[in-house]
Amino acid sequence: MKIAQPSLGKRGTVFLLIALGAFPPLTIDLYLPALPQMTKTFATSQGMVNLTLAAYMIAFSIGILFWGPLSERTGRKPILFMTLSLYIAASLLCALAFQIEYLIGFRILQGFAGGGVAVVGTTIVKDLFDRREREQVMAVMMSLGIIAPMVAPVLGAFLLKIASWHMMFVALAVFASFVFVLVIFYQETLEERSTGPLYKSWLRLGVVVLNPRFAYLLLIFSAAPMCLMSFLGIAAYVYVDGFGMSEQAFSFIFAFNAACATIGPILYLRLSRRIKVETIIQGCFGVIVLAGIAMLLVGSVSPWLFAAVAALNTVAVIVLRVPGANLLLEQQTFDTGSAAALIQFSGTIMGALGIQIVSSRSDNLIQSYGVLLLVVGAICAMLWFLVRNKPFVAEKVTKPLEV
Numbered sequence: 001m002k003i004a005q006p007s008l009g010k011r012g013t014v015f016l017l018i019a020l021g022a023f024p025p026l027t028i029d030l031y032l033p034a035l036p037q038m039t040k041t042f043a044t045s046q047g048m049v050n051l052t053l054a055a056y057m058i059a060f061s062i063g064i065l066f067w068g069p070l071s072e073r074t075g076r077k078p079i080l081f082m083t084l085s086l087y088i089a090a091s092l093l094c095a096l097a098f099q100i101e102y103l104i105g106f107r108i109l110q111g112f113a114g115g116g117v118a119v120v121g122t123t124i125v126k127d128l129f130d131r132r133e134r135e136q137v138m139a140v141m142m143s144l145g146i147i148a149p150m151v152a153p154v155l156g157a158f159l160l161k162i163a164s165w166h167m168m169f170v171a172l173a174v175f176a177s178f179v180f181v182l183v184i185f186y187q188e189t190l191e192e193r194s195t196g197p198l199y200k201s202w203l204r205l206g207v208v209v210l211n212p213r214f215a216y217l218l219l220i221f222s223a224a225p226m227c228l229m230s231f232l233g234i235a236a237y238v239y240v241d242g243f244g245m246s247e248q249a250f251s252f253i254f255a256f257n258a259a260c261a262t263i264g265p266i267l268y269l270r271l272s273r274r275i276k277v278e279t280i281i282q283g284c285f286g287v288i289v290l291a292g293i294a295m296l297l298v299g300s301v302s303p304w305l306f307a308a309v310a311a312l313n314t315v316a317v318i319v320l321r322v323p324g325a326n327l328l329l330e331q332q333t334f335d336t337g338s339a340a341a342l343i344q345f346s347g348t349i350m351g352a353l354g355i356q357i358v359s360s361r362s363d364n365l366i367q368s369y370g371v372l373l374l375v376v377g378a379i380c381a382m383l384w385f386l387v388r389n390k391p392f393v394a395e396k397v398t399k400p401l402e403v
Contacts, residue, residue, distance in 0.1 A: 013128070014137060016186055019179045020080075020121030023087075023114050024060065024348075027172060028053060028232060029152035032254065033247040034165035035236045041165075042100040046237060050359050053233055055104050056111035057352035061345040063115020068123065068341025069202050075190050076120050076127070077183065083116030084180045091173035095166045110172075115344070117179075122340040126329055127189040134329075136269065138322050153258075157251035204338040213392040214331040214339070220383050221324035222346030227288055227373050228317040229351030230358040231257075231310050234365040242365070243303040253307050260311035264318025277323045277397040278388040285381035287316040292373030299366045306366065313373060323397065330396040 031038075039049045063083075071079045090110035097103035129137050159167045209215055235257075239250040271280050291313035298305045325343060332339040354372060361368045387393055 012185070013124075016179075016182050017121050017124060017137075019182060020117055020124075023117045023176075023179075026152050026175065027056065027110065027114055029254075029258075030156045030172065031165055031168045032153050032232065032236050033157040033240075033251050034160050034168065036240045037160070037247070038100075038165055042103075044100050046362055047359060048100050048104075050233055050355060051104050052100075052107045054352045054355055056107040056114075057229070057348050057355070059108040059111030060115040060118070061111075061349040061352070063112040064119045064341045064345040064348065065115075065202070065205060066112070067116030068119040068337040068344075069204050069335075070337075071116075071120050071123055072190070072204070072335070072337040073193055075188050075193060076124055077186060077188050079116055079120050080183045080186070081180070083113045083120070084176050084183065086113035087117060088173045088176045088180070091169045091176065095169035095173070097166075115348075119337070119341050119344050122325075122344060123337050124189050126336045126340065127191075134326060138265070138325065151255070153251040153254040157248045160247055204335045205342060208332060208335050208338045208342055211331060214328060214342075216383075216387060217324075217328055217331065217393075218342060218346050220380050221320065221328065222343070222350045223376050223380050224285075224288070224317050224320050224324070225347040225351040226354030226357075226376050227291075227313055230354035230369055230372055231314070233355030234358050234369060235310075237362070238306060238365055239303055242300075243306075245303060253303065256307060257311050257314055261314045261318045264315050265322055267315070268319045268322050271319075272323070272398060272400060274400055276400060277327075278393065281320060281323060281384055282381065282388060284316040284320045285377050285384060288313055288373055288377030289381065291316070292370050292375075292377055295370030295373060296367060299370055326398070327393065327396055331392065 035046075035049055038052075039046055042049065067079050067083060087110060090106055090113055093106040094103060094110060097106055125134060125137060155171070156168055159165075159171065235254055236250060239245045239253060240247060245253070268280065291309050294309045294312075295306075299309055300306070328343050329336070329339055354376075358365060358368045358372055
């Protein structure tokens with residue numbers, strides 16, 4: 001442990017971190033059941049409605065780059081207050097949108113604020129915890145944080161049944177207000193703030209990117225989220241329009257996928273006690289490749305086979321998150337805010353790219369998704385194989401307890 005726990009206490013701090021980490025999945029997953037209905041309500045195409053997802057993710061990525069380095073100068077708490085206030089306002093504006101163009105615009109504002117909320121959560125983890133403990137805390141955060149994507153589509157389908165999609169954004173504003181109250185009791189965890197001209201805060205991003213070891217690993221671990229986010233972008237259309245399921249049935253089968261995701265962090269912690277982290281990572285990329293092949297062969301046969309293959313891929317991607325983030329953070333002794341910003345920026349922007357790639361072929365979403373899994377998994381497996389035994393990897397990963 002680096003510094004004393006904040007006034008929230010250890011459990012309270014972890015609860016706050018889980019709440020901060022819940023913003024991205026809640027903001028994306030809550031209104032997924034409404035996507036087909038919104039296409040009809042706005043009398044527009046799937047591509048335009050999916051822009052509310054892609055635009056949010058791009059703005060989220062930009063927000064990460066803006067707020068992350070800035071938190072090194074101002075501290076974590078002021079950034080949380082600013083971004084949560086902006087997020088609440090943007091969510092209410094989304095609820096009032098009556099044209100798809102306005103909704104896309106307000107989602108951009110919401111994403112810009114949400115990026116700051118998420119990246120500060122990651123930097124607080126680095127502020128407080130070291131290698132093995134950090135992995136354990138991150139695993140707990142991810143396991144409990146996955147409750148958000150489990151509950152979000154079910155809640156969204158319920159709100160859709162009793163009200164309309166507008167109410168989903170009101171719910172997001174209420175959740176952000178609750179987190180705002182928690183932040184009041186959070187004590188600043190940044191020990192030393194950066195000094196000098198403000199613009200130099202963002203120049204630190206370039207310093208981190210120019211670290212070749214960080215940049216290479218970033219390329220590998222930011223590609224994996226494409227395989228998960230692309231599923232989020234097409235799931236409602238595949239289940240509702242493709243397989244003819246109701247919005248409520250979709251929400252439950254989507255929750256099944258999220259429930260499978262909870263296995264990921266726990267599985268990683270158990271495996272890493274006996275198996276080398278390098279081998280676990282290689283195996284996960286292999287599973288993604290196999291999921292791509294299975295999706296091409298049987299994904300369109302039934303919604304249950306599609307769900308099973310998607311769940312297998314989800315577990316693999318989630319397992320990669322803990323060692324990937326930890327290994328990337330270990331490459332930087334300083335500039336934690338910039339490193340965390342780049343990690344989340346790259347994963348989110350690649351996820352948005354994945355959504356657009358798969359959605360570009362609306363006539364056969366399942367086939368496009370399978371090809372994406374196969375290609376991304378194979379490329380990442382090859383890139384990881386080339387560096388898995390290099391000192392900057394082997395000396396930084398967490399060692400099995402039996403070694």
